[in-house]
Amino acid sequence: MNPLRRFLRAPEAIAGAIILVALFAIALSASLFFPGDPQAIAGPALLPPFQDWSLPLGTDRLGRDVLAELFHGARTSLVVGLAAAAAAIAVGAIVGTLAGFTGGLVDEVLMRITDAFQTVPSFLLALAFVSVVGPSLGVVVAAIALGAWTGPARVARAEVLSIRERDFVAGARVIGMHPLEIAFREVLPNALPPVLALSSVIVAAAILTEAALSFLGLGDPNRMTWGGMIAEGRAVLRAAPFLSIIPGVALVLTVLGVYLAGEGVVETTAVRRSLS
């Protein structure tokens, strides 16, 4: 059976895929449906949802359109989640490959650094980094990646350790290939599948971390974020609970969707076998 058919037979994978597709559609269409500044005032403050069809999800404390905020927030979540995961996987794969392929002292040093990063809770690391450098989209991405690259590094190293003993690596040495070319062109691409299998978990965690940072006021102040929306709504939690509930539900659905779809892909492409 081909992987696509197998994927389509798993209901949770389909649910995840539908959520992801919806999320991408929302993020991509944000400036189409809501071309203006989502932080602009659109109507009376604290309008409840489903009252005014030009503002279907109502307005927040400052009279901003909640639906517009939600759409633009989806964009931030997705951008930060994907960028942070990509950065974490790239850094992890490079560090893991260098450590595993070079061995010896280089391996020792790189793995002690990995240990050090792994000991610090990744959210504290992100918090400290953003507090020191200052909140902007790039810094938030870097901060999240900082706590997420160690998993990919370990998996990549383990995979490289077994690949480097294979004949084709000896063959590359025999034709005189430079060790760096062997590491990054011959070994690394073959070590990637189990590393990429981690991506759904990393993306999901990155989206949550971004939300938590924004909730604490450490997100990019110029971007709409779901975490920021929840924090905003907290002030009027009793009078207008929907202001916290709507972005909260969006966040949970997104994380769930990313996770389910990612697991579905991993399951059906059977890269799991190389994960122990």
Next chain:
Amino acid sequence: MSRPLLAVSGLTKRYRRGGKSIAAVDDVSFDIEPGETLALAGPSGSGKSTIARLLLRLIESDAGRIEFEGGDFLSLSGAALRARRARLQMVFQDPLAAFNPRATVARVLDDPLRIHGIATRSERPRRIAALLDRVGLSADLAGRAIHEISGGQRQRIAIARAIATKPSLIVLDEAVSALDVSVRRQILQLLLDLQREERIAYLFISHDLGVISAIAHRVVILDAGRVAESGNARAVIGAPQSTIGKALVTAAPKLNRTSTQGAADRQ
């Protein structure tokens, strides 16, 4: 007396197993002349592959000297070693494992040409086609993935890759053992043709005495990492002196004399 192409002396490699060290290769010496085929035979675990890996500098020896083309091969390192590798190539037993599973035929042949600056980027496709032709394959194969061709074709690709850099010596570790009989005969013929036309020397590792007497001029028989006996391939296989040599000959399926005209005859 001319100097040998390869002179190995006192080569030793120890492995630690369960606390004590065991010599996988123990004080082994032999020479290979230009254009000659030297066979390395011996039971499983006698150190044949270890010698191949030592010669190719895939692992480092504990003692001994390797002189290749008149220079100390063991003292080379880094860029000097990589450059020298053009002259000393290897063909592995399992041609599927010997190539990057993601590679195409073209890339596998392009790499040595690029690395050793043998042809410019624009010349290389033509050189690749010529190499494919040299090993009896169609140039159309270049675009195929390595896993999309047959085992025999793959071993021809391995040979094409080995001769791409115009080596003077190719180490073949059980290079025909995984092939079925008819394909094996064709590959052996290809090796003999290449040797005749380009004067390439082979270190031919095999446990098949029939194949050895068909292709090799001389043979070295190993036992537990040591040289048990060596000499003219037909003479040694016809009348082995060492116990291990006798055991190998007895264990071998009967040697078909007609299909294995000794390489010694070709000299």
